[in-house]
Amino acid sequence: MKIKDLLNKVGGEIFSRGEDYYENDYISFLTYNPQKRSYYGEVEGSGFEDYQVRIDLDEENNVDFYDCNCPYDWSDTCKHLIAIFLAIKDGNYIESNEKDIESVKNIEKMEDDKEDILDLVNNASKEDLIEFITEKGFKYDDFITDLYRFLKKPEVTEEIKFLVGDVKSIISDASYFKFDDHPYYYQDETSKYTDDLEKILSQAEESLNKERYMVPFHVSIEIIKGVNSLYEFSFEGYSIDGLDYDSFEILKESCDLIETYGTMEEKENAFKLLIKNSEKEFISTEYNYNFIYETLKFLNKSNKNEIYGVIDNIGDSEYYYSKNMILKSKIIEIIDGKEESEKFKMNNTQIDEFAMDLIENAINNNDFDFAEKLALEKVNENEGLPNQVKWEKILHNIYRSFKIINKQIKIANNLLKKGNSKYYYILKELYKNCGLLEEKQEELITNLIENSSFDCYGPILKEEKQWDLLWQGVKDHPDTIFQYGPELLKIYDEEVYKFYYHHLITQGEIANHRKAYKLFVKDLRKLYDVGGDKYADKVFDYFRENYKIRRAMQEELNVLNSKRNRN
Numbered sequence: 001m002k003i004k005d006l007l008n009k010v011g012g013e014i015f016s017r018g019e020d021y022y023e024n025d026y027i028s029f030l031t032y033n034p035q036k037r038s039y040y041g042e043v044e045g046s047g048f049e050d051y052q053v054r055i056d057l058d059e060e061n062n063v064d065f066y067d068c069n070c071p072y073d074w075s076d077t078c079k080h081l082i083a084i085f086l087a088i089k090d091g092n093y094i095e096s097n098e099k100d101i102e103s104v105k106n107i108e109k110m111e112d113d114k115e116d117i118l119d120l121v122n123n124a125s126k127e128d129l130i131e132f133i134t135e136k137g138f139k140y141d142d143f144i145t146d147l148y149r150f151l152k153k154p155e156v157t158e159e160i161k162f163l164v165g166d167v168k169s170i171i172s173d174a175s176y177f178k179f180d181d182h183p184y185y186y187q188d189e190t191s192k193y194t195d196d197l198e199k200i201l202s203q204a205e206e207s208l209n210k211e212r213y214m215v216p217f218h219v220s221i222e223i224i225k226g227v228n229s230l231y232e233f234s235f236e237g238y239s240i241d242g243l244d245y246d247s248f249e250i251l252k253e254s255c256d257l258i259e260t261y262g263t264m265e266e267k268e269n270a271f272k273l274l275i276k277n278s279e280k281e282f283i284s285t286e287y288n289y290n291f292i293y294e295t296l297k298f299l300n301k302s303n304k305n306e307i308y309g310v311i312d313n314i315g316d317s318e319y320y321y322s323k324n325m326i327l328k329s330k331i332i333e334i335i336d337g338k339e340e341s342e343k344f345k346m347n348n349t350q351i352d353e354f355a356m357d358l359i360e361n362a363i364n365n366n367d368f369d370f371a372e373k374l375a376l377e378k379v380n381e382n383e384g385l386p387n388q389v390k391w392e393k394i395l396h397n398i399y400r401s402f403k404i405i406n407k408q409i410k411i412a413n414n415l416l417k418k419g420n421s422k423y424y425y426i427l428k429e430l431y432k433n434c435g436l437l438e439e440k441q442e443e444l445i446t447n448l449i450e451n452s453s454f455d456c457y458g459p460i461l462k463e464e465k466q467w468d469l470l471w472q473g474v475k476d477h478p479d480t481i482f483q484y485g486p487e488l489l490k491i492y493d494e495e496v497y498k499f500y501y502h503h504l505i506t507q508g509e510i511a512n513h514r515k516a517y518k519l520f521v522k523d524l525r526k527l528y529d530v531g532g533d534k535y536a537d538k539v540f541d542y543f544r545e546n547y548k549i550r551r552a553m554q555e556e557l558n559v560l561n562s563k564r565n566r567n
Helices: 003-009 011-023 079-089 098-105 107-111 114-123 126-139 141-152 156-179 190-205 214-233 236-263 266-278 283-299 304-314 318-336 340-348 352-364 368-381 388-403 405-416 422-434 436-452 454-463 467-476 480-492 494-510 515-531 531-546 551-564
Strands: 027-033 038-044 050-057 063-068
Touching: 003 079, 011 079, 027 079, 038 079, 050 079, 063 079, 079 126, 098 551, 107 388, 114 304, 126 141, 190 214, 190 236, 214 236, 214 266, 236 266, 236 283, 266 283, 266 304, 283 304, 318 340, 318 352, 340 352, 340 515, 352 368, 352 388, 368 388, 405 422, 405 436, 422 436, 422 494, 436 454, 436 467, 454 467, 454 480, 467 480, 480 494, 480 515, 494 515, 494 531, 515 531, 515 551, 531 551
Parallel strands: none
Antiparallel strands: 027 038, 038 050, 050 063
């Protein structure tokens, strides 16, 4: 099929998005190797990496193979492939061989080589430089901004106003998506706006020092607020997640600097702004908690009640209740000291984190009775609930810390029977130390198999060389033949090859899209790798003859065929 015919078959949303990527220069580069009749290109992703696209043609210039390493798997063709197909159709590529590809990818780096630029600038006249800056510089917004900041060195308040204004302008420009009838189905330009915001954040980050810390403080807060509004209409949210994380990291560093170098007025103003934003409605309540935790750096007796008020208004669910109580314990520790905080925890052991802290302290202080008593209370309190296992594990750790063997064995057996396969090894070691391993080994294996999934106990059976039990497990879970087949072949030989064969036939028959075909062919290759050529050839020939209509499957089989040089 020719490229133009393939493009004609693709329509709707995916074509529109690919066309948009092509028209907006998202293709980083595209080369064509005439010797191999192969195209190779890279297209900007929506996150922080480019995706690689490869297209091979046959002798009649039909598309023989195409692939993109992006995560999209709803169909064979993604927006990045569409963008590349359109570029090829319009002749927008560079002919090259394989050695040229790296040089094409590094053109921008070569053009930006600092030494070359330094030579040019040193040899240029003052008049030429002024002419270049005044005539050419206004075409590049980033250059003008950087030049302004470098030469004028604006005051802190002026730079805050300047950068915060830019952030607000970008968010305002992005907001038109809110009025699109179908923003999720047509296009998502969020990554373009997040790129611009990242640049502003980077500019603000340059001021993370003991003189200009208020710049990144205000800019990061403004970006966090803007990011929250972008989430409302963004389809590709992972480009926002990175900016979100970076902004909070810079906010934390800014607050550290304010805490260390700030004046009393700056600390009070920082506290007020953080408190104000902690009360806003965000896409995630984690934003509110992030702001509150930063306020703790500026906490004192006169403003503690403001934080308590914000905490009490966050939410009334059990989840928020626990987080709020933990926050309050930190406030008490800062204002009244660690001893008062410990009293607060002791009076509120219904909070799991408090109970765990108290148990850890008791272990460190060799107070076995208190640690066991509190852990048993939590086990009984959570009887029949998911958290019961967590507290049984903590109880086991208490017995291990105080070297109480019989109680360790009892609780470890209980945990193994609840599906915690790691306690197989713990029990094995305990029995070994007691001289009971030979007597208890069979019981241990039985409890492991009866109470764990094959994913958990299969590797243990292999390690213990329990081949009959492992072979039975593989029969019950056929997909695992590729994991355990090589070892089982040494014991059961031809029977295992036949099992491979029947499983691959079933796997190939139910495969119905390219991703499944790739996995099927990959697994078929594994049968060749373990010496099962006779059975692998049967599988290969069966699908070659009986599934010609599945073109994508045939293409994958061709790849395997070429690798094995089969005639």
